[in-house]
Amino acid sequence: MESxxxxxxxxxxxxxxxxxxxxxxxxxxxxxxxxxxxxxxxAYEQGVTFFDTAEVYGPFENERLVGExxxxxxxxxxxxxxxxxxxxxxxxxxxxxxxxxxxxxxESLKRLRTDVIDLFYQHRVDPKVPMEDVAGxxxxxxxxxKVKHFGLSEAGVESIRRAHAEQPITxxxxxxxxxxxxxxxxxLLVLEExxxxxxxxxxxxxxxxxGKIDAKTKFSENDFRNIVPRFSEENxxxxxxxxDVLNAIALVKEATPAQISIAWLLAQKPFIxxxxxTTKPHRLxxxxxxxxxxxxxxxxxxxxxxxxxxxxxxxxxPSHLQSRVGK
Numbered sequence: 001m002e003s004x005x006x007x008x009x010x011x012x013x014x015x016x017x018x019x020x021x022x023x024x025x026x027x028x029x030x031x032x033x034x035x036x037x038x039x040x041x042x043a044y045e046q047g048v049t050f051f052d053t054a055e056v057y058g059p060f061e062n063e064r065l066v067g068e069x070x071x072x073x074x075x076x077x078x079x080x081x082x083x084x085x086x087x088x089x090x091x092x093x094x095x096x097x098x099x100x101x102x103x104x105x106x107e108s109l110k111r112l113r114t115d116v117i118d119l120f121y122q123h124r125v126d127p128k129v130p131m132e133d134v135a136g137x138x139x140x141x142x143x144x145x146k147v148k149h150f151g152l153s154e155a156g157v158e159s160i161r162r163a164h165a166e167q168p169i170t171x172x173x174x175x176x177x178x179x180x181x182x183x184x185x186x187x188l189l190v191l192e193e194x195x196x197x198x199x200x201x202x203x204x205x206x207x208x209x210x211g212k213i214d215a216k217t218k219f220s221e222n223d224f225r226n227i228v229p230r231f232s233e234e235n236x237x238x239x240x241x242x243x244d245v246l247n248a249i250a251l252v253k254e255a256t257p258a259q260i261s262i263a264w265l266l267a268q269k270p271f272i273x274x275x276x277x278t279t280k281p282h283r284l285x286x287x288x289x290x291x292x293x294x295x296x297x298x299x300x301x302x303x304x305x306x307x308x309x310x311x312x313x314x315x316x317x318p319s320h321l322q323s324r325v326g327k
Contacts, residue, residue: 001047006197007170017050019277028220040069084123096126125327135166179205230314262290
């Protein structure tokens with residue numbers, strides 16, 4: 001697989017990473033442990049060197065899974081994890097106090113079976129803790145050899161600039177896809193200016209852009225898409241037009257809608273590294289296959305024109321979660 005570079009300090013990773021969250025958290029029942037380990041190792045064998053996790057995924061179980069799966073190839077991969085919630089519980093309040101950041105670092109190192117965290121993200125901006133204190137704490141952890149690179153997740157322009165002035169940011173992780181293009185308004189320009197990499201999560205629109213979800217789809221009771229406005233039955237039906245466009249392009253390219261969606265992201269900027277997640281080996285292979293799909297300027301222009309004629313409806317988060325992003 002081709003590689004890409006995140007940040008001006010030169011963190012080299014595979015051009016597509018693996019978002020590991022869904023193996024343990026968020027999308028219904030957790031995957032059986034052995035199956036999860038096999039999937040992560042299959043990703044590595046197919047060229048993926050960039051793996052994303054966080055203490056809150058489980059909580060804690062996803063880091064343990066990733067740590068066990070990658071221990072045999074630890075020196076050949078990049079592992080990203082995150083801090084920022086009280087007690088490692090995403091249902092609780094934000095907590096990026098320096099003492100908590102240090103605690104998470106120590107505990108994550110043990111769960112990941114490693115002596116250094118390659119990329120340490122603040123999971124959400126904590127309005128109670130100055131960004132300079134957050135970045136400064138990670139800067140100290142870098143000096144101590146416990147962390148290599150600093151990242152932010154779902155941060156707004158002001159936070160990015162303040163943090164970057166204290167400790168260079170290697171990557172911003174935020175949602176970005178054909179279904180959610182908000183980063184194009186401001187964030188992408190700032191990342192390009194400051195030479196910060198961009199790691200889009202949910203590059204397949206939480207599964208919608210695969211074409212395998214429609215208005216009739218039923219999610220398991222602990223699947224968080226049940227509370228996402230954009231995934232209401234009415235909105236799924238209204239947004240089907242985007243999938244229809246992807247299906248038409250995929251047919252011409254002898255690809256799948258998912259592959260077109262990921263290829264579109266890769267074509268936007270050379271510093272973009274999407275991290276699609278999956279629990280299924282055949283979907284993993286399909287997603288990785290997107291690196292071989294080359295969209296021409298004509299393809300991109302046609303897709304852009306089609307998007308102008310489609311109104312995507314429904315918020316991407318319920319209000320209590322939306323209040324935590326873009327600070």
